[in-house]
Amino acid sequence: MSEREVILAISGLQTEFKSRGGSVRAVRDLNFNIAAGQTLALVGESGSGKSVTSLAIMGLLPQAGYIAAGSVLYKNRRGEQLDLVNQSAAQMRQIRGAEIAMIFQEPMTSLNPLFSIGDQIGEMLLLHTDLDATARAAKVIEMLELVEIPAAASRYHDYPHELSGGMRQRVMIAMAMILKPALLIADEPTTALDVTIQAQILDLMRRLQKELNMAILFITHDMGVVAEMADEVAVMYAGEIVEQAPVQQLFMRPSHPYTQGLLKSIPGAGGITRSEDGRLQAIPGSIPMLNAMPKGCSFGPRCAGFVSGCQDSVELAVTEPLHWVRCSEIGVNAHV
Amino acid sequence: MSEAFISVKNLSKGFTTSKGVVQAVRDVSFDIPRGSITGLVGESGSGKTTLGRAMLRLIEPSAGSISFDGIDLLDLDERQMRKMRKRMQIIFQDPYSSLNPRMRVLEILSEALIAHDIGANSTERKAICISLLEEVGLAAEHINRFPHEFSGGQRQRIGIARALAVEPDFLVADESVSALDVSVQAQILNLLRDLCTKRNLTMLFIAHDLSVVEYLCDQIIVLYLGRPVEIGSAEQVYQRSAHPYTQALLSAAPIPDPSKKRSRVVLKGDIPSPYNPPSGCAFRSRCQYAIADCGTELPVAVEVANRHFSFCKRTEIII
Ligand SMILES: Nc1ncnc2c1ncn2[C@@H]1O[C@H](COP(=O)(O)OP(=O)(O)OP(=O)(O)O)[C@@H](O)[C@H]1O
Ligand SMILES: Nc1ncnc2c1ncn2[C@@H]1O[C@H](COP(=O)(O)OP(=O)(O)OP(=O)(O)O)[C@@H](O)[C@H]1O
Ligand code: SF4
Ligand SMILES: [Mg+2]
Ligand SMILES: [Mg+2]
Numbered sequence: 103m104s105e106r107e108v109i110l111a112i113s114g115l116q117t118e119f120k121s122r123g124g125s126v127r128a129v130r131d132l133n134f135n136i137a138a139g140q141t142l143a144l145v146g147e148s149g150s151g152k153s154v155t156s157l158a159i160m161g162l163l164p165q166a167g168y169i170a171a172g173s174v175l176y177k178n179r180r181g182e183q184l185d186l187v188n189q190s191a192a193q194m195r196q197i198r199g200a201e202i203a204m205i206f207q208e209p210m211t212s213l214n215p216l217f218s219i220g221d222q223i224g225e226m227l228l229l230h231t232d233l234d235a236t237a238r239a240a241k242v243i244e245m246l247e248l249v250e251i252p253a254a255a256s257r258y259h260d261y262p263h264e265l266s267g268g269m270r271q272r273v274m275i276a277m278a279m280i281l282k283p284a285l286l287i288a289d290e291p292t293t294a295l296d297v298t299i300q301a302q303i304l305d306l307m308r309r310l311q312k313e314l315n316m317a318i319l320f321i322t323h324d325m326g327v328v329a330e331m332a333d334e335v336a337v338m339y340a341g342e343i344v345e346q347a348p349v350q351q352l353f354m355r356p357s358h359p360y361t362q363g364l365l366k367s368i369p370g371a372g373g374i375t376r377s378e379d380g381r382l383q384a385i386p387g388s389i390p391m392l393n394a395m396p397k398g399c400s401f402g403p404r405c406a407g408f409v410s411g412c413q414d415s416v417e418l419a420v421t422e423p424l425h426w427v428r429c430s431e432i433g434v435n436a437h438v
Numbered sequence: 439m440s441e442a443f444i445s446v447k448n449l450s451k452g453f454t455t456s457k458g459v460v461q462a463v464r465d466v467s468f469d470i471p472r473g474s475i476t477g478l479v480g481e482s483g484s485g486k487t488t489l490g491r492a493m494l495r496l497i498e499p500s501a502g503s504i505s506f507d508g509i510d511l512l513d514l515d516e517r518q519m520r521k522m523r524k525r526m527q528i529i530f531q532d533p534y535s536s537l538n539p540r541m542r543v544l545e546i547l548s549e550a551l552i553a554h555d556i557g558a559n560s561t562e563r564k565a566i567c568i569s570l571l572e573e574v575g576l577a578a579e580h581i582n583r584f585p586h587e588f589s590g591g592q593r594q595r596i597g598i599a600r601a602l603a604v605e606p607d608f609l610v611a612d613e614s615v616s617a618l619d620v621s622v623q624a625q626i627l628n629l630l631r632d633l634c635t636k637r638n639l640t641m642l643f644i645a646h647d648l649s650v651v652e653y654l655c656d657q658i659i660v661l662y663l664g665r666p667v668e669i670g671s672a673e674q675v676y677q678r679s680a681h682p683y684t685q686a687l688l689s690a691a692p693i694p695d696p697s698k699k700r701s702r703v704v705l706k707g708d709i710p711s712p713y714n715p716p717s718g719c720a721f722r723s724r725c726q727y728a729i730a731d732c733g734t735e736l737p738v739a740v741e742v743a744n745r746h747f748s749f750c751k752r753t754e755i756i757i
Contacts, residue, residue, distance in 0.1 A: 267613070329694050
């Protein structure tokens with residue numbers, strides 16, 4: 103792999119929520135880089151902190167949330183290095199949209215029910231370009247066509263509730279892409295879509311990525327999509343990265359017991375996973391509560407390989423070039 | 439096959455908008471045997487949610503009939519329908535907009551229990567709520583939280599818990615696991631399966647993830663622009679799919695293996711406008727087998743195997 107320009111470098115990121123019983127830590131000691139033109143997939147258990155991570159990067163954490171430590175270095179189009187953690191609200195607004203765009207997990211939370219979809223997408227152009235109304239409308243329709251909204255011109259004046267779930271998601275994608283961002287953060291962008299549209303959207307994202315040399319942080323739980331889109335994969339569990347590797351290596355040699363369980367839970371395709379009684383193989387138990395984290399490895403209580411040493415703190419360790427795992431059992435072996 | 443618990447006949451639903459009428463569901467008929475799961479798959483905008491909601495009369499069908507355990511639902515007045523609702527529940531596609539942001543989980547679940555007279559007092563209801571949360575893989579401590587304090591997948595599970603709270607006979611699950619990671623998804627799918635067996639629950643499972651549907655469902659209906667294009671058992675539809683659209687759908691699913699690149703049946707052409715669908719077979723504008731004949735009349739159901747139907751004129755060439 104040739105050296106590419108890193109445009110997003112996250113280090114030591116820690117995100118907390120104020121709650122009744124004090125603060126809880128949703129994301130701990132997070133480190134990763136994304137280079138221009140590359141896709142990092144963030145996968146992991148529901149509730150593990152993927153969306154919180156993306157919101158922290160964008161400066162969009164909900165009221166109770168705040169960044170307790172760490173930095174989010176972003177290299178903008180002019181080549182300046184900015185720490186997004188200490189930008190003003192006005193600076194962040196400028197960066198969002200023009201530099202970094204985000205597609206949210208639940209489209210209805212970010213579409214305004216009172217405005218037509220055409221106007222909402224056009225708003226991005228109004229805020230960030232000098233185009234006149236006619237040119238904006240033309241661009242919006244072009245974008246709606248690009249995301250395969252049928253009869254795009256006639257849908258321009260539709261309100262969000264008049265669209266199917268998948269169409270709303272495509273409207274979100276159109277809104278995110280219209281300013282040709284340098285970094286796209288996509289939180290489950292195709293989860294609401296059927297596979298034929300998903301295939302088209304993934305193609306579209308790849309095409310735009312190539313054209314614009316765009317970096318993508320792709321949050322998804324669909325390992326099929328990961329296999330198709332990612333250059334590198336980071337697996338999160340209970341607020342931290344437990345494994346990170348180039349995509350081929352992760353699928354070929356998943357090393358963390360959680361990653362192994364995750365890959366075995368996929369229904370269908372490849373190594374199918376039904377036990378004798380026809381049930382899917384699931385990882386027993388559930389992710390710990392943020393205010394009741396186990397000691398040491400956070401996956402310990404659910405891990406088949408648990409030994410008492412797992413209660414000591416565990417660091418990410420290298421198992422092979424570019425492949426990191428947070429498991430004391432594997433870490434130990436990797437060092438010998 | 440056992441007797442139909444739910445029987446949908448010639449169901450249609452159109453929406454009138456400023457630009458004309460969208461025929462979201464067009465003349466759909468099928469049966470669901472008691473205790474079984476029917477999967478509804480199809481492109482975004484094909485009418486899955488509309489069909490699911492119309493079956494529960496959450497929106498009024500434009501035409502057709504729905505028989506539920508021998509009762510014709512469209513004959514019921516509002517009061518009778520309200521009573522009926524206890525027996526039929528829906529898990530909504532968008533968990534965020536269907537959970538009241540100002541209510542705690544306990545209140546959200548209790549509300550459902552109270553509405554249907556379940557649990558003698560608040561202590562009893564709380565206990566039921568906790569066991570429901572645990573059933574869907576959340577914890578007792580989650581009970582005092584508000585919806586926005588959960589992740590997307592966790593919210594989805596609250597929606598599932600609320601639907602299960604009233605112990606329905608029939609459940610419409612609209613994209614209920616698509617927001618979940620695969621390991622939690624596996625837990626929920628196992629749970630839904632168990633419920634169908636243990637409680638004899640009948641289910642309409644709407645999804646676009648084909649591998650999930652294959653695993654879970656007994657029968658599968660593939661919709662395209664409001665009409666079924668293929669109906670059959672999970673095995674028939676997956677192993678021996680007969681309709682060109684189903685075949686394209688199956689080949690578009692991504693494979694969880696980065697070293698494999700699958701050869702896709704790439705669908706050419708745009709998705710037609712639902713305001714103005716193609717005449718005859720609605721799929722013909724994107725179908726590689728289409729001939730002039732496909733535009734003249736609606737394809738009728740061809741039984742390609744026992745109870746396996748494909749709505750395609752050229753079935754004999756395709757299979
Ligand atoms: N506003 C909030 N207040 C308190 N806790 C929160 C809040 N928002 C999220 N959390 C908690 O932070 C953790 C991480 O949530 P996040 O939404 O990042 O999960 P996720 O990995 O995106 O999961 P999913 O795959 O289900 O979307 C969860 O335990 C969640 O309950
Ligand atoms: N209230 C409404 N007013 C006008 N049109 C509507 C309304 N609800 C749905 N539609 C239209 O009906 C069609 C079917 O929508 P529906 O939501 O049933 O699709 P779906 O198959 O559930 O799609 P998805 O997979 O994206 O959720 C779409 O063209 C949609 O735009
Ligand atoms: S009826 Fe014609 S257009 Fe429709 S699926 Fe069959 S071959 Fe294709
Ligand atoms: Mg999320
Ligand atoms: Mg829907």
